[in-house]
Amino acid sequence: MTKVVVKNNDVESALKKFKTKVARSGVPSEIKKRKHYEKPGVKKRNEKKEMIKNSRKHRKGE
Numbered sequence: 129m130t131k132v133v134v135k136n137n138d139v140e141s142a143l144k145k146f147k148t149k150v151a152r153s154g155v156p157s158e159i160k161k162r163k164h165y166e167k168p169g170v171k172k173r174n175e176k177k178e179m180i181k182n183s184r185k186h187r188k189g190e
Contacts, residue, residue: 130149134142
């Protein structure tokens with residue numbers, strides 16, 4: 129469980145720190161993934177598409 133201590137009644141900065149900690153832990157992306165079931169074949173196909181897309185991005189910068 130993620131915890132953040134509020135110092136000097138500064139809730140704004142504590143909330144900001146909490147949001148960054150939660151984002152780094154990967155909770156939002158995990159929730160997004162689990163929202164809908166994806167068959168293994170479809171999952172593999174989508175991962176392959178992502179890999180191709182990312183490799184094209186990296187090659188374009190060279």
